[in-house]
Amino acid sequence: MASSTASSRTEVRTPAARGVTLVDTASEEILTGEAVALDVQPLGFFLRALGCLIDMIVGVVLLIGGGLLLVTMAASGSLPESALRIAVITLIVLVLVVLPTAVETLSRGRSLGRLVVGGRIVRVDGGAAGFRAAFIRALIGVLELWLTLGGIAAVVGMFTPRAQRLGDLV
Structure with missing residues (x-):
């Protein structure tokens, strides 16, 4: 299992999934429909x-x-x-x-x-x-x-x- 951290996202690849990438985003990030985490913060x-x-x-x-x-x-x-x-x-x-x-x-x-x-x-x-x-x-x-x-x-x-x-x- 390979794991890498980029900014506040964690990408994990599993050998059984073959090409499937799971992205765990922080709760403050907004995830678009295309699975892109936007770097904007909600107003307080x-x-x-x-x-x-x-x-x-x-x-x-x-x-x-x-x-x-x-x-x-x-x-x-x-x-x-x-x-x-x-x-x-x-x-x-x-x-x-x-x-x-x-x-x-x-x-x-x-x-x-x-x-x-x-x-x-x-x-x-x-x-x-x-x-x-x-x-x-x-x-x-x-x-x-x-x-x-x-x-x-x-x-x-x-x-x-x-x-x-x-x-x-x-």
Whole structure:
């Protein structure tokens, strides 16, 4: 049995396997679908929390700005009261679900908060997260980030090895 160590990977060849190579990677490495270990480290809990906080502040600013615009339009009479209710619900859905989904999809896993902390949302195999993953993260984010002010995300993040949110795990 021959054994060699390269960086933090261990390659073991067994004579019975004839040409089959087993690779044992460290738990911090990301293994792609092509069995290539990427040399990137997941963000820690506090950096992920800081990026999320920045994104939530941007969301609150957008909600306040949109709310002020709607109140101004309603006060001037250009927006009837029945349409105001629809506009408020539309604003909430746009800011909490549609905007995060679009930003994550179009920027290939980046947002303003992740750009500041140097992070990016990736799949388990290291590829860019697509629309479906971004949409699921945004929908679950309404519960775990907005309705509990990040409480569920913080608890789940503290107990997962890569500080992942519930939306990441789903």
